[in-house]
Amino acid sequence: MLEIKGLTKVFNAGTVNEKIALSSVDFSMEPGDFVTVIGGNGAGKSTLLNCVAGVYPVDGGHILLDGHDVTRLPEHKRAKFLGRVFQDPMMGTAADMNIEENLALSFRRGKHHTLRWGVTNAERAKYRELLALLDLGLENRMTSKVGLLSGGQRQALTLLMATLESPKLLLLDEHTAALDPKTAAKVLQLTEMLVKEHQLTTLMVTHNMNDAIRMGNRLIMMNEGKIAVDIRGDEKKSLHRADLIALFEKSSGSKLESDRLLLS
Amino acid sequence: MTQVLLGALSLGLLWAIMTIGVYITYRILDIADLTVEGSLPLGGAIACVLIANKVDPFLASFIALLGGCLAGLCTGLLHTKLKIPALLSGILTMIALYSINLRIMGSPNLSILRKPTVFKPLTTLGMDKNLSIIVVGVVASLLIISLLYWFFGTELGSAIRATGNNQKMVRAQGINTDTMKILGLVISNGLVALSGAFIAQSQNFADVQMGTGSIVIGLASLIIGEVLFGGRSFYRRLLALILGAVAYRIIIALVLKMGMNSNDLKLFTAITVAICLWLPQGKEMIRKIKKSMAKEGA
Numbered sequence: 001m002l003e004i005k006g007l008t009k010v011f012n013a014g015t016v017n018e019k020i021a022l023s024s025v026d027f028s029m030e031p032g033d034f035v036t037v038i039g040g041n042g043a044g045k046s047t048l049l050n051c052v053a054g055v056y057p058v059d060g061g062h063i064l065l066d067g068h069d070v071t072r073l074p075e076h077k078r079a080k081f082l083g084r085v086f087q088d089p090m091m092g093t094a095a096d097m098n099i100e101e102n103l104a105l106s107f108r109r110g111k112h113h114t115l116r117w118g119v120t121n122a123e124r125a126k127y128r129e130l131l132a133l134l135d136l137g138l139e140n141r142m143t144s145k146v147g148l149l150s151g152g153q154r155q156a157l158t159l160l161m162a163t164l165e166s167p168k169l170l171l172l173d174e175h176t177a178a179l180d181p182k183t184a185a186k187v188l189q190l191t192e193m194l195v196k197e198h199q200l201t202t203l204m205v206t207h208n209m210n211d212a213i214r215m216g217n218r219l220i221m222m223n224e225g226k227i228a229v230d231i232r233g234d235e236k237k238s239l240h241r242a243d244l245i246a247l248f249e250k251s252s253g254s255k256l257e258s259d260r261l262l263l264s
Numbered sequence: 265m266t267q268v269l270l271g272a273l274s275l276g277l278l279w280a281i282m283t284i285g286v287y288i289t290y291r292i293l294d295i296a297d298l299t300v301e302g303s304l305p306l307g308g309a310i311a312c313v314l315i316a317n318k319v320d321p322f323l324a325s326f327i328a329l330l331g332g333c334l335a336g337l338c339t340g341l342l343h344t345k346l347k348i349p350a351l352l353s354g355i356l357t358m359i360a361l362y363s364i365n366l367r368i369m370g371s372p373n374l375s376i377l378r379k380p381t382v383f384k385p386l387t388t389l390g391m392d393k394n395l396s397i398i399v400v401g402v403v404a405s406l407l408i409i410s411l412l413y414w415f416f417g418t419e420l421g422s423a424i425r426a427t428g429n430n431q432k433m434v435r436a437q438g439i440n441t442d443t444m445k446i447l448g449l450v451i452s453n454g455l456v457a458l459s460g461a462f463i464a465q466s467q468n469f470a471d472v473q474m475g476t477g478s479i480v481i482g483l484a485s486l487i488i489g490e491v492l493f494g495g496r497s498f499y500r501r502l503l504a505l506i507l508g509a510v511a512y513r514i515i516i517a518l519v520l521k522m523g524m525n526s527n528d529l530k531l532f533t534a535i536t537v538a539i540c541l542w543l544p545q546g547k548e549m550i551r552k553i554k555k556s557m558a559k560e561g562a
Contacts, residue, residue: 076439096429113418
């Protein structure tokens with residue numbers, strides 16, 4: 001579903017601030033894979049996701065989505081393959097537009113925008129049903145502006161929007177990092193529900209080691225722009241924090257020193 | 265006095281079309297577009313030159329609108345393709361249009377006295393000039409807000425609104441934000457040029473200077489409309505723009521009547537707009553001061 005070959009991304013190339021964010025990364029995902037990505041600050045997790053999404057151009061390598069080479073495709077042209085949820089709950093929705101209008105934009109992801117109505121009545125009925133699944137009471141507030149919702153509600157809505165038209169690949173970029181623990185748990189539960197329901201191929205970046213171990217069928221750990229650990233299948237099922245830390249230290253030859261990662 | 269108010273009403277209705285244009289960029293796209301200072305006289309220039317050359321005034325006004333669209337396209341391309349900041353892109357087009365407007369008219373101003381205008385069909389029916397402007401103004405502005413109400417409810421219109429809200433999200437939905445910004449600027453400046461064409465016909469001449477300060481007049485009308493007549497629904501907000509533009513002209517007519525020097529008008533407008541723009545923050549500030557005073561008192 002996703003195939004990455006020799007992907008390299010360098011920020012501020014040729015200056016004193018040069019930073020190799022991704023160094024010739026090879027990585028591929030099978031349809032239905034749910035991969036969790038973990039790593040310290042600056043390890044390259046978000047850069048990897050953003051390169052797949054086309055947020056910035058890459059400096060080397062190829063990215064194939066569903067068999068199409070999208071390496072040179074601008075962000076908005078890749079959107080038809082991708083569902084995306086961002087770290088900032090404000091980022092995934094349009095605050096001044098109401099809930100149904102936001103959903104309608106996602107419903108038309110990657111399609112041509114015509115002079116037909118932005119939201120039709122048939123859609124409204126469908127959105128009401130889907131919103132009810134979130135169990136947040138949003139189905140009764142479909143004409144409320146999204147800006148009036150809480151961060152957790154907005155993130156749940158973004159998640160629903162991202163999965164509305166089953167994407168080839170779902171990209172989750174630390175999508176619970178800005179939420180309080182209770183809301184984060186709720187959003188993760190929704191994530192698992194929606195991924196399972198649509199059988200989505202998912203790439204989830206997280207800073208929470210427990211979530212990374214608990215969720216998905218495969219885990220990768222990044223360090224200095226490279227994939228340091230790659231665990232899947234039964235090996236992942238029996239994985240514990242201590243194993244993961246040991247694996248990381250063995251493969252990278254350095255101690256894991258990210259507080260954010262270890263304390264979570 | 266009635267005559268003064270009727271004059272203000274008719275002028276306000278023609279400027280309302282321009283205010284609607286400003287609303288599209290300033291509120292919907294979240295861009296302060298200075299192109300309008302050039303596209304307003306552009307509309308006047310195109311309409312007057314065509315009318316002077318015996319073109320039907322309605323057709324002339326429509327071509328003026330297309331001219332404005334082109335000016336908006338120019339700003340849009342400068343902003344999105346050359347990555348020049350929106351404010352500067354607008355200024356560049358505005359400056360370029362000053363020369364272009366002079367070229368179109370061949371002189372700094374052009375009279376179309378005794379030539380037919382869009383108001384002529386009504387005045388030949390025996391209608392007073394002011395009244396005919398009011399009728400045309402009301403019909404045109406209501407028609408425009410109805411069209412925009414429909415347009416911004418469509419898929420395309422929704423995509424433009426979302427672009428003004430959150431570009432990152434819009435790109436993630438597969439929408440080209442550059443195209444949406446260009447489209448918004450095109451529609452906005454088309455309306456501004458149409459307004460310029462009507463204003464020029466109402467005063468029987470176009471002047472290369474007629475756009476000076478128009479962005480501030482547009483913003484003043486927009487904000488006065490929002491403060492005095494604003495509401496929740498989109499139609500109500502569009503209607504408030506027309507009422508705001510009229511209210512602005514009435515306020516100006518009244519302060520002039522009260523004896524203000526007309527040379528001070530732009531200063532007055534600028535101060536009014538500054539105060540109105542500050543109002544939301546000002547309310548908050550006054551609330552805080554009141555709160556802290558209440559605390560000290562207790």
